[in-house]
Amino acid sequence: MKKIEAIIRRTKFEDVKDALLEADIEWFSYYEVRGVGKTREGRIYRGVIYDTSSIERILISIVVRDKNVEKTLNAIMSAAQTGEIGDGRIFVIPVEDSIRIRTGERGDIALYNAEHEK
Secondary structure (H helix, E strand, O other): OEEEEEEEEHHHHHHHHHHHHHOOOOOOEEEEEEEEOOOOOEEEEOOEEEEOOEEEEEEEEEEEOHHHHHHHHHHHHHHHOOOOOOOEEEEEEEOOOOEOOOOOOEHHHHHOOHHHOO
């Protein structure tokens, strides 16, 4: 099992969500986050200079079985990529165990309903 964390542009969230659902990744968490990037520049809007070094992003957190890692990564990358600086980052982290609280099931079976296995 792997935990995939993706930090993406807020404007690409709906596209990424739709791509994940299309790839049969039906459960994930997301959070509104702020970060600091390498680019430090001021933007001028109506004569006022705004600091853009603090960037608003969405953090998507997903735990998937090993067989679903590549399709999850491909869905995120294809939907989030604009080709411009600031598209974000994806991190893949090993997960040692998972437990479904309701049934006590452990391991990757706790991540999905066996009766819905495709």
